Amino acid sequence: MTNPPRLILASSSAYRRELLSRLQLPFDAMAPDIDETPLAGEAPEATALRLSLAKAQAVAALAPGSLVIGSDQVATLDGQQIGKPGNHENALDQLRLMRGRRVVFHSALCLYDGRHSTYQLENVQTFVTFRDLPDAELDAYLRIEQPYDCAGSAKNEGLGIAILERVDSVDPTALTGLPLIALTSMLRRAGVAFFKE
16 A cells, blocks of 8 residues: 655645644645736636646645645635735725625635646635624724735634625635635545545
8 A cells, every 4th residue: 555645735824724634634834935916817716726726836846746735715806806905904995895795705726636747626616795894893803803914804713704794605614715625525536535444
């Protein structure tokens, strides 16, 4: 019986590491060094898929023969991309724009198999309706959570859940940034066993 390939998460995100640890598989995490700027005229879904593949390929090049997980998330409102705010003012502007409205989060996933130089790609959409909250509440939320590294300023893992009215998705982990239902399907197809007799 051959040893399973090394599993690597191509991410520096603590949220994604926590999610992947739920699968109880040994893995390493490596931050990919890529440019995450959207291309001119690129559709949000295409951006997320392209970047998830690019992240996985960048790390796979450093660890030949490994299974590498790449993931990227793009939030959109009326078809326009909403990136990571980076600071308080931008985050408040984002939340004002999104309040009372439905935002689509594209959580793209790639599993790159370095044994065969093949990959699997999938985009899992999550539809999030934001509560229509006053500026004072939005400002207070931002000062508590400081979600400046989260697409759309929505940190649903913590207090951010209180600014959301509704979440619709086929995968409850997709909004956090690593769709585990899709990932477990990909890993199974790559020969990874979750339950050993």
